[in-house]
Amino acid sequence: MSTPFPPIRRTPTTRRRSALKPWHYMPYVFVAPFFILFLSFGLFPLLFSAYASFFRWELSSGLAGMKWEGWGNYAFVLQLDALPWKQFFTGAFWSELHGLDFWRALYNTFWLGFASGLPQHLIAIPLAYFIHMKFRRARNPAIAMYFLPYITNTVAITLVFSSLFSRDFGVINQVLTGLAHFDVAGVRPLAWLFPDQNIDWGRPEYTRPIVAFIIWWRFVGWNTVLYLSALQTIPKDLYEAATIDGAGLWQQFRYITLPMLRPMILFAVTLTIIGNLQLFEEPFILTGGSGGVGQVAETVAMQMYKVGLTDGDFGTASAVAWLMFMVIAALTWLNNRYLGKKD
Secondary structure (H helix, E strand, C coil): CCCCCCCCCCCHHHHHHHHCCHHHHHHHHHHHHHHHHHHHHHHHHHHHHHHHCCEECEHHHCHHHCEECCCHHHHHHHCHHHCCHHHCCCHHHHHHHHHCHHHHHHHHHHHHHHHHHHHHHHHHHHHHHHHHHHCCCCHHHHHHHHHHHHHCCHHHHHHHHHHHCCCCCCHHHHHHHHHHCCCECCECCCCCCCCCCCCCCCCHHHHHHHHHHHHHHHHHHHHHHHHHHHHCCCCHHHHHHHHHCCCCHHHHHHHHHHHHHHHHHHHHHHHHHHHHCCCCHHHHHHCCCCCCHHHCCCCHHHHHHHHHHHCCEHHHHHHHHHHHHHHHHHHHHHHHHHHCCCC
């Protein structure tokens, strides 16, 4: 009679190993590249810049050259102790404030952001409504035409506009002077309206409006697409009922379209705030990196680039970045409080 083999006793480790199947850990393997890249190029630089903002650090000196500065970098950027606070309600205070690098760049950033951002939405909302109501078969080609500037390379757009606004050979000056010299029976009827000589578009009073126009021209199509997508979700029954009740297009737009667009307006304005306060490419390329005469178009992002990569002061540049982060966060919160509230 054969002796039966004793049963194999499985230890907890053996059970755990046998229970670990490929489909248990393969999802983590698939998502691991994203988390590795995010931790390496997203979270780590973010946290390290916050850490570096409290140190005096020049990139050429390496990590060993980092010296603790505390809040000194933030105080150096803001320079609040250099302001004549007793003259706060006078022009001298604001003139002195505008003379400081960070505050001048912050003012330029707000100016460009407001001058280019507000018209985007004031034009994109009625434009999207017009396309939605009047265009049926040609809606997609029309919206593609408006969306094209958004997907075009920023460098190419800025270089094209630089050529258009060239003083000696630009198309804009040729058109304006041509209209001024337009002759009808020896009379120039448009001479009083248009300049008869080429305009120097590089002058300080023209630099910011040109940059704002380029930004507006590039992003108005993007906002139009956003609002058009939201308009397509509004039930047609609302418009039909309003038409039966005798409501015109303006009344339908005011009492139906705008309230229903409020969530998308919140989203689009939030993107505009975040994007316009980080302006870099358009003013940098148009002004050759200098910010124009008197730095009238130098934004905070340009100043951060100059301080960090040109001057090599990475600690101060990190402080500028985190100050701007707090400004963007505050404005985003205010926008959410205003547009995100429920009536």
